[in-house]
Amino acid sequence: MRPRLTLLLSATLLAALPAHADTVAVAVAANFTAPMQQIARAFEADTGHTAQLSFGSTGKLYAQIANGGPFDVFLAADRARPEKLEADGIGVPGTRFTYAVGRLVLWSPEPGMVDAQGRVLATGRFRHLAIANPKTAPYGAAALEVMDKLGVRKPLEARIVRGENIAQAWQFVATGNAELGFVAASQLFRDGQPLGGSRWDVPTGLYTPIRQDAIMLRRGADNAAATALIAYLKSDAAAKIIQAYGYGLH
Incomplete structure (x- = not known):
C-alpha cells in the first residue's frame, strides 16, 4: 500500500x-x-x-x-x-x-427440583432457599412479595438464606449451598446459552414490576x-x- x-x-x-x-x-x-x-x-x-x-x-x-x-x-x-x-x-x-x-425466576441447578408452577415452595422439599437481601436489593424485596402472596413466607422463614445482593443469592444456589433460590432471569445465561436445571418464571402479577x-x-x-x-x-x-x-x- x-x-x-x-x-x-x-x-x-x-x-x-x-x-x-x-x-x-x-x-x-x-x-x-x-x-x-x-x-x-x-x-x-x-x-x-x-x-x-x-x-x-x-x-x-x-x-x-x-x-x-x-x-x-x-x-x-x-x-x-x-x-x-x-x-x-x-x-x-x-x-x-x-x-x-427485570424478571424474577425461582431456579435450581438440579433438574426436576423446581416445577413450572412453583409448587415446590409449598411442599418444602428442600433445606435452604436463597434470596437477595430485601433491604438493599429490589429482587430480594420482590421475592418476599411473591412468598407473601403465596402464603409460604412464614413457613419458610427458617430456611431462607440472604445474599448481600442478587449475585450472591445466585452463587448460593449455583454452588449447592441452597437447593433453590429467587434470582434474576438475566443470571441464567452463560455465553448466550440458558443454564440447565429447573425453573419457575414467576408471573409478573405476583410482584411489583x-x-x-x-x-x-x-x-x-x-x-x-x-x-x-x-x-x-x-x-x-x-x-x-x-x-x-x-x-x-x-
Missing part, C-alpha cells in the same frame, strides 16, 4: 472516533452484571469511550453515591433510588429513564463519556443485548 493511501485510511478511522475519548465510572446493580459487561465492550468499540464498571446491591451503591462516591452514572435495580438522587440534586434532572424491566432506572449523576454532567453512555443505553444495539438476557424494555 502506498504511504499516501495509508495516511488517508488512518485519518478516516480516527475521524470515526471522538476527538477525545473519556472514561465514565458506572455504578451497576448486580443483576445487570453480564449484560452491562457486554454493553460496555460494544460501547467502547462503537464510541471509543471506556466504561469503568462497579457492581453491587442497589441499596449499597445508592449509599455510596449519596455519600460522595466517585460515580458518573448509576444503573439501579429500582426506580425509587434514582428518583431520590434526582430530588436531592445528586442526579441530573431529566436524565433518568427505565433501561430494563422491577423497573430499573438509570440516571446521570452530577459528577458526570460534563463528562462526554457519561453523556454518550446514557445515549447508548437507549440505542437499538443496547436494547438487543438487554432483551437477550431476559429483560423487558417497558
Whole structure:
C-alpha cells in the first residue's frame, strides 16, 4: 500500500472516533452484571469511550453515591433510588429513564427440583432457599412479595438464606449451598446459552414490576463519556443485548 493511501485510511478511522475519548465510572446493580459487561465492550468499540464498571446491591451503591462516591452514572435495580438522587440534586434532572424491566425466576441447578408452577415452595422439599437481601436489593424485596402472596413466607422463614445482593443469592444456589433460590432471569445465561436445571418464571402479577432506572449523576454532567453512555443505553444495539438476557424494555 502506498504511504499516501495509508495516511488517508488512518485519518478516516480516527475521524470515526471522538476527538477525545473519556472514561465514565458506572455504578451497576448486580443483576445487570453480564449484560452491562457486554454493553460496555460494544460501547467502547462503537464510541471509543471506556466504561469503568462497579457492581453491587442497589441499596449499597445508592449509599455510596449519596455519600460522595466517585460515580458518573448509576444503573439501579429500582426506580425509587434514582428518583431520590434526582430530588436531592445528586442526579441530573431529566436524565433518568427505565433501561430494563427485570424478571424474577425461582431456579435450581438440579433438574426436576423446581416445577413450572412453583409448587415446590409449598411442599418444602428442600433445606435452604436463597434470596437477595430485601433491604438493599429490589429482587430480594420482590421475592418476599411473591412468598407473601403465596402464603409460604412464614413457613419458610427458617430456611431462607440472604445474599448481600442478587449475585450472591445466585452463587448460593449455583454452588449447592441452597437447593433453590429467587434470582434474576438475566443470571441464567452463560455465553448466550440458558443454564440447565429447573425453573419457575414467576408471573409478573405476583410482584411489583422491577423497573430499573438509570440516571446521570452530577459528577458526570460534563463528562462526554457519561453523556454518550446514557445515549447508548437507549440505542437499538443496547436494547438487543438487554432483551437477550431476559429483560423487558417497558
